[in-house]
Amino acid sequence: MKPQNRKLWIACGIMALLACAWPDAPSFAQSLRLAATPPMGWNDWYQYQCRVSDAIVRANVDVLVSSGMRDVGYKYVNIDDCWQGKRDAQGFIHPNSRFPDMKALADYIHSKGLKFGLYSSPGPRTCTNFEGSYQHEKQDAETYAKWGVDFLKYDWCSAGKVYRPDQMQAAYRKMHEALESTGRPIVFSLCQYGLEGVWSWGASVGGNMWRTTDDIGGDFNRVSLFGFMQNGLGKYAGPGHWNDPDILQIGLGRLNHNEELTQMSLWCLLAAPLLAGNNLTKMSNDTLKILTNPEVIALDQDPKGIEGHRAWQEGPLEVWVKPLSGDSMAVGLFNRSESPLPVTVRFKAIGMKDNVRVRDLWEWKDLGRFHGHYTAQVPRHGVVLLKLQ
Numbered sequence: 272m273k274p275q276n277r278k279l280w281i282a283c284g285i286m287a288l289l290a291c292a293w294p295d296a297p298s299f300a301q302s303l304r305l306a307a308t309p310p311m312g313w314n315d316w317y318q319y320q321c322r323v324s325d326a327i328v329r330a331n332v333d334v335l336v337s338s339g340m341r342d343v344g345y346k347y348v349n350i351d352d353c354w355q356g357k358r359d360a361q362g363f364i365h366p367n368s369r370f371p372d373m374k375a376l377a378d379y380i381h382s383k384g385l386k387f388g389l390y391s392s393p394g395p396r397t398c399t400n401f402e403g404s405y406q407h408e409k410q411d412a413e414t415y416a417k418w419g420v421d422f423l424k425y426d427w428c429s430a431g432k433v434y435r436p437d438q439m440q441a442a443y444r445k446m447h448e449a450l451e452s453t454g455r456p457i458v459f460s461l462c463q464y465g466l467e468g469v470w471s472w473g474a475s476v477g478g479n480m481w482r483t484t485d486d487i488g489g490d491f492n493r494v495s496l497f498g499f500m501q502n503g504l505g506k507y508a509g510p511g512h513w514n515d516p517d518i519l520q521i522g523l524g525r526l527n528h529n530e531e532l533t534q535m536s537l538w539c540l541l542a543a544p545l546l547a548g549n550n551l552t553k554m555s556n557d558t559l560k561i562l563t564n565p566e567v568i569a570l571d572q573d574p575k576g577i578e579g580h581r582a583w584q585e586g587p588l589e590v591w592v593k594p595l596s597g598d599s600m601a602v603g604l605f606n607r608s609e610s611p612l613p614v615t616v617r618f619k620a621i622g623m624k625d626n627v628r629v630r631d632l633w634e635w636k637d638l639g640r641f642h643g644h645y646t647a648q649v650p651r652h653g654v655v656l657l658k659l660q
């Protein structure tokens with residue numbers, strides 16, 4: 272037998288064994304197909320909360336296309352909380368009056384080459400007290416599939432009133448199975464704020480991504496606290512299933528330019544889902560540039576799917592690294608202090624050879640070859656993001 276055939280047979284054997292030993296396991300091939308790289312898109316929550324409407328979503332969809340965001344990968348259009356109306360006599364959910372025709376909205380989104388996301392809760396009510404999916408999981412999944420939903424964020428909210436913490440996994444698995452039984456591929460996004468160490472079981476209940484933190488909305492202190500706290504979770508993430516430190520705060524007005532670069536760089540080093548959260552119709556050129564730098568997005572979307580980690584820290588200065596395909600390495604030099612400071616990366620300490628080519632990914636500049644180390648002056652709350660080869 273040729274060596275490549277032997278490998279194929281061994282792989283098939285392992286998969287068959289896994290299927291016997293763990294029949295409920297979400298299909299590996301399915302989750303890979305759904306989220307081979309971290310999902311990218313837009314979510315309305317931080318900008319619109321319960322004011323979100325069909326017209327608002329369409330307006331943002333149009334800009335996803337005209338701005339070029341779709342073409343660099345932002346393809347999921349995710350409606351968060353507050354779309355739900357009442358259930359009918361048979362128990363099927365209907366949208367509220369701000370969404371007159373959900374199927375027509377989904378068709379519009381699909382007609383633009385984008386994908387459609389919705390939101391619900393395993394509890395009886397969502398976090399803002401709209402209808403949740405409790406005891407309607409199968410019906411809701413059928414409705415979503417009928418509308419053409421491609422992504423579901425499933426938010427714990429009131430579920431704590433009807434489930435014990437040790438029933439949390441079963442509650443998520445129940446919706447995963449309901450989604451799977453529709454036959455429609457739907458990315459399953461767990462949202463329970465990192466409770467119960469979700470990273471260690473999120474994939475086993477069918478999650479393609481799971482929130483690792485509480486809601487991130489806030490200033491730089493909160494964004495950096497949550498972002499830099501992700502260190503160590505990398506071993507739980509990979510193609511098909513990702514740690515999710517929440518929506519990007521870029522363009523929402525609470526971060527300055529350098530702070531926005533820090534969030535974008537760190538999220539890409541973390542291989543985090545990239546969900547823009549701003550009003551795209553009023554986005555500045557600077558926001559658009561930060562969200563769409565193709566070389567930075569390429570780090571996030573690297574096919575190896577390795578989540579980066581902190582390689583060095585001294586007080587507020589941190590060096591984060593993310594191994595990439597093709598033997599290169601992404602490196603973020605971060606300065607969380609209140610004044611500009613130099614930060615150094617030592618090549619051997621991060622497993623590279625002594626002689627390295629360095630490119631600055633925000634400046635779009637090849638900096639040349641360096642021996643042993645590279646040092647950059649990093650602005651307050653800022654970052655220098657490099658690719659080393």
Ligand code: GLA
Pocket residue numbers: 316351352397398399426462485486
């Ligand atoms: C929770 C989630 C947020 C958002 C709101 C909506 O707080 O963590 O991301 O979905 O609910 O009510």
